[in-house]
Amino acid sequence: MKKQTPNMDTAFLGHPKGLSTLFFTEMWERFSYYGMRAILLLYMYYAINQGGLGLDRGLSMSIMSIYGALVYVSSVVGGYISDRILGSRRTVFYGGILIMFGHIALALPLGLTALFTSIVLITLGTGLLKPNVSDMVGDLYGPSDTRRDAGFTIFTFGINLGALIAPIVVGWLGQNVNFHLGFSLAAIGMFFGLFQYVVEGKKTLSQHGMKPGNPIQSNELRGIITKVILGIIALAVIIFIMSLNHALNIANIITLITIITLLLTVVYFVIMLTSKKVDSVERSHVWAYIPLFIASAIFWAIEEQGSSILAMFAATQTQNHVLGLTIPASFYQTLNPLFILIYSPIFAWLWGKLGKRQPGSPVKFSMGMVIAGLSYVFMVIPVVMFGTKSLVSPLWLVGSWAIIEIAEMLISPVGLSVTTKLAPKAFSSEMMSMWFLSDAVGQAISSQIVGSYSQNEAMYFGIIGLLAIVAGLILVMFVKPLKKLMQGIR
Structure with a gap:
């Protein structure tokens, strides 16, 4: 029998068999990450006698946001290492190893030392993977394969399947038994992902x-090493100056990371736009990508606050005793992936049905x-109606997540797909890193504003919601110029 080419492979739900391997690898990696994330905020601000670290609530939310930013900033490093040093197959494997050890660090009762060690390991590991x-x-798909968007939608389904299970299992164990046992389960999840990736990858992934x-x-080597050393020296000098001025604290470190994230974004776009390895058509694609990058950053600034603002709302302002049952606050983190799982088949069918008639990116x-x-804007309603001191129905959180996950289906899988289509050949993995860097930018900005949430909650929800709506309407005005820059790519 003639062997099928990757473009003709339909072994997994009408898609290439390799999609199955990557589907389950990412499912387990997301299980470990979202399981950890479901209890990390609680672990940070719970009192020490409750098994937590006893940190300030505002600071805990800022750490959650900047942690998320760091995870995605490191994807730039991961893309570079893949494109220039290791290749994607080995880079993913080493990333999984670091993630697993990061969760193991949190599983150890070593307080802030374990927290910051895990942040470093999981940040680097996720960036590689x-x-x-x-x-x-x-x-897995050819340039003209119309299955691509549907394939990424299925892949997103796998991501959210892991994210759905994790807060229930890890969250219950962490909140009701011991936080460190919850983090241990996250480490086990990453181990399963690595095992599956190695065994199945040999059979289903190409070379x-x-x-x-x-x-x-x-x-090039000497110049690269020189730049790395200069970067390390510059960072060391900044930290030294902060120390001399008694400004070396967690809040200022968060601000420093925010500035670095924004600067890194600008530098990376400049590198791609000026590189001799990028031709005129690819350069046009990069210019088209910039407004989509900004739009993505605005979206993620809101969406990722589910693990900080909405998580705090769930823990402190939601009636969690319903019909004789107690809902652990961590369980609300399942709402994000739950609605993605509900919506994914609908959107996969919709894009497949519309084919070339579907709206452009x-x-x-x-x-x-x-x-x-x-x-x-929806969350303004319960705050105005009941105030900030009353416990409100869980249905308000359910409604808010139900709305924003429609937005995620329009942005996240579509963004993954359009990034691979607009990526210059010489920067393929690094362009994918730019997609994740948009998430980092959103969360970095979020880390600077979440502290103002408790000052006026209704205003916080209202202003951020209206800014996103206005930004979306502005993007509509640039659709035609973007289509011209994309040169036929949808």
């Missing part, structure tokens, strides 16, 4: 990702931003 898994999904797509040449992004803004 996440963008490259997504890039490998894109490699495409075994070598770097744009390997470092010997004449810029239109989908603008619709997503407007809907994301509405999810926060």
Whole structure:
């Protein structure tokens, strides 16, 4: 029998068999990450005699946001290492190892030392794994394969399947038994993901990702090493100056990371736009990508506050005793993936049904931003009606998540897909890192504003929601110019 080419492979739900391997690898990785995230905020601000670290609530929410930003900032490093040094297959494996040990660190009762150690390990590990898994999904499809958006939607389904199970299992164990046992279960989840990736990857993944797509040449090595050393020295000098001025504290470190994240974004776009390895058509694609990047950052600034603002709302302002049952606050983190799982088949069918008649990526992004803004405008209602001291029905959180996950279906899988389509050949993995960097920018900005939430909750939800809606409407005005820059790519 003639062997099928990757473009003709329909072994997994009408898609290439390799999608199955990457589906389950990312499912287990997200199980570990979202399981940890479901209890981390609670672990940080719970009193020491309750098994927590006893940190300030506002500071805990800022740490959650900047942690998320760091995770996605590191994807830039992961994309570079994949493109220039290791190739995607090995980069993903090493990333999984670091993530597993990061969860093991949290499983140890070593207080702040374990917290910051885990942040470093999980940050680096996720940066190596996440963008490259997504890039490998894109490699399963040919340039004109109309299954691509549907394939990424199925892949997103796998992400959210792991994220759905994790808060229930890890959350219950962490809140009702011991936080450290919950973190241990997250580590076990990552182990399962690694095992599946290695065993099934040998059978279903091509050799495409075994070598770097744009390997470092010997004449480049000295310059790269010099830049790395200069970067380390500059960071050390900044930290030293902060220390001399008695400004070396967690809040200022968070601000420093925010500034670095924004600067890194600008630098990366400049590098791609000025690189001699990028031709005129690819450069036009990068210019088209910039407004989509900004739109994505605005969306993620709201969506990712589910683990900080909405998590705090669930723990402190929601009636969690319903019909004789107690709902652990961590369980609300299942609402995000639950609605994604509900919506994914609908959107996969819709895009498949519409085919070439479906709206282009810029239109989908603008619709997503407007809907994301509405999810926060919706949260103004219970705050105004009942005040900040009363416990409100869980249905308000359910409604808010139900709205914003429609927005995520319009932005997240579509963003993954359009990133692979607009990526310059020499920056394929690094362009995927830019997609995750948009999440980092959103969360970095979020880390600077979540502290104002408790000052006026109604105003907080209202202003952020309206800003997202206005930004979405502005993007609509740029749809035609973006289509021209995208040169036929939808």
